[in-house]
Amino acid sequence: MPHSFSDSIVACSSPPGTGAISIVRVSGKNLTLIVKKLGVKKIDDKTSIVEQLQIKKDLNEKCVLTFFKSPNSFTGEDVLEINCHGNPLIVEMIIEKLIKLGCRRAEPGEFSMRSFLNNKISFLEAEAIDDLINATNQDQLLAASKSLSGKFEEKINEAIEDLKKLRIYVESNIDFSDEQISDDFTGFKKDLSTFIDNFKTFVLDTNSSKYLIEGVKVGITGPPNVGKSTLMNILSKEKASIVSEVHGTTRDIILRSCKIRDYEFSLYDTAGIRDQSVDPIEREGIEMAKSLLDTCDVIIEVVDPTNEDFFVNYKNPVIRVRNKSDLCNTSSKNRIDASFNNKKGISEIKDALFKALNLPLRISNISFSARSRHAELMNLCLNELESAAALSHENSLELIAENLRRASDFIGEIKSPYSSDELLGEIFSNFCIGK
Numbered sequence: 231m232p233h234s235f236s237d238s239i240v241a242c243s244s245p246p247g248t249g250a251i252s253i254v255r256v257s258g259k260n261l262t263l264i265v266k267k268l269g270v271k272k273i274d275d276k277t278s279i280v281e282q283l284q285i286k287k288d289l290n291e292k293c294v295l296t297f298f299k300s301p302n303s304f305t306g307e308d309v310l311e312i313n314c315h316g317n318p319l320i321v322e323m324i325i326e327k328l329i330k331l332g333c334r335r336a337e338p339g340e341f342s343m344r345s346f347l348n349n350k351i352s353f354l355e356a357e358a359i360d361d362l363i364n365a366t367n368q369d370q371l372l373a374a375s376k377s378l379s380g381k382f383e384e385k386i387n388e389a390i391e392d393l394k395k396l397r398i399y400v401e402s403n404i405d406f407s408d409e410q411i412s413d414d415f416t417g418f419k420k421d422l423s424t425f426i427d428n429f430k431t432f433v434l435d436t437n438s439s440k441y442l443i444e445g446v447k448v449g450i451t452g453p454p455n456v457g458k459s460t461l462m463n464i465l466s467k468e469k470a471s472i473v474s475e476v477h478g479t480t481r482d483i484i485l486r487s488c489k490i491r492d493y494e495f496s497l498y499d500t501a502g503i504r505d506q507s508v509d510p511i512e513r514e515g516i517e518m519a520k521s522l523l524d525t526c527d528v529i530i531e532v533v534d535p536t537n538e539d540f541f542v543n544y545k546n547p548v549i550r551v552r553n554k555s556d557l558c559n560t561s562s563k564n565r566i567d568a569s570f571n572n573k574k575g576i577s578e579i580k581d582a583l584f585k586a587l588n589l590p591l592r593i594s595n596i597s598f599s600a601r602s603r604h605a606e607l608m609n610l611c612l613n614e615l616e617s618a619a620a621l622s623h624e625n626s627l628e629l630i631a632e633n634l635r636r637a638s639d640f641i642g643e644i645k646s647p648y649s650s651d652e653l654l655g656e657i658f659s660n661f662c663i664g665k
């Protein structure tokens with residue numbers, strides 16, 4: 231994303247389409263000249279005026295203009311908001327007029343990015359605003375609003391501070407001999423382990439918040455004809471996949487969304503896994519299924535009594551189920567016993583999903599919104615902390631210091647993903663245009 235601060239940017243900041251009012255937003259270091267060229271004689275900071283703007287040769291549009299003088303605006307630059315009649319043609323004419331006057335079209339998220347780079351909002355606030363705008367249910371909205379009021383950032387700051395204290399101890403003792411440090415080292419080990427315990431709870435909460443905001447991706451897999459599509463249809467409460475006694479019925483990946491106890495789940499039904507298929511289409515389906523599973527948050531592996539020895543190792547959490555228990559009189563040892571045709575085992579599978587993901591049953595326990603980006607960095611941080619704890623038995627302060635430094639970099643990156651302009655641009659470009 232280009233973010234040359236010398237240019238002024240323009241975009242429609244209200245939803246696309248027809249409505250009573252649309253808002254065109256302009257941001258730039260100094261908009262005085264552009265405002266003048268629009269035909270506006272005078273507009274003061276934080277005031278609105280009604281003005282006839284000539285947007286085409288024979289077309290004037292009566293607009294309400296609001297001006298925010300730098301630095302007291304959303305982006306920290308001069309900002310002009312133009313309220314016009316909510317017709318996309320009018321909006322486009324105003325934008326084109328502004329482009330003629332020297333502005334360029336804003337990239338998605340570019341207003342927020344300028345706001346962040348000018349220290350008007352923190353990165354976590356920018357993300358929370360985006361979550362708030364995109365919330366599709368009240369729980370998401372509530373969580374995003376808590377993050378926007380700083381709940382998540384507060385917790386991150388606390389963790390950063392606690393980690394800093396641990397690092398100060400280690401770094402200031404590196405040059406001392408074993409005898410000199412041994413006395414308070416026990417205290418340090420205790421502090422580190424308390425910090426890790428608290429941090430683990432924080433990581434779990436962050437994961438739950440991430441699943442609340444982003445939903446949970448579930449892959450249904452197993453050998454052919456075991457009832458995967460039957461399960462898909464039961465969970466999604468619709469006839470999404472074809473069910474038949476023919477082995478290899480499902481080939482394409484089938485996606486349906488459903489709500490289970492307040493969380494949004496995306497269910498992926500896939501081709502049954504078998505080695506001996508000679509059908510090239512089915513083989514392609516099997517390959518697609520295998521690569522999809524790596525991207526799922528959790529996997530439901532279904533077998534039936536004819537192939538109970540089917541076993542695959544997955545890198546993500548897995549719930550193993552044996553379906554068609556109505557066809558045999560022994561119970562399964564290591565799998566949830568189910569008979570989808572008789573709706574048996576369904577609530578056990580739902581319970582297992584929540585357990586595998588450590589999701590709280592009550593969504594009201596969630597006190598902030600979070601994203602995969604946060605959860606990934608926190609998990610990396612936790613790995614470093616655990617490595618430091620493992621080393622603390624040997625008093626190897628240099629190595630511990632290194633782990634704690636990396637832990638602190640990871641958690642710091644949650645607040646300030648400064649690693650590169652490219653990354654920053656990538657993150658903001660997921661925001662909508664005009665934001």
Ligand SMILES: Nc1nc2c(ncn2[C@@H]2O[C@H](COP(=O)(O)OP(=O)(O)OP(=O)(O)O)[C@@H](O)[C@H]2O)c(=O)[nH]1
Nearest residue numbers: 454455456457458459460474478479480502570571
């Ligand atoms: N007896 C019995 N049959 C079942 C049960 N659940 C599903 N079936 C039957 O098993 C057959 C296969 O079901 P599907 O849901 O199509 O199985 P699948 O795993 O999606 O099959 P593929 O798409 O071919 O891999 C159908 O005839 C279902 O009616 C069950 O609990 N008991």
Ligand SMILES: [Mg+2]
Nearest residue numbers: 458459479480
């Ligand atoms: Mg199927």
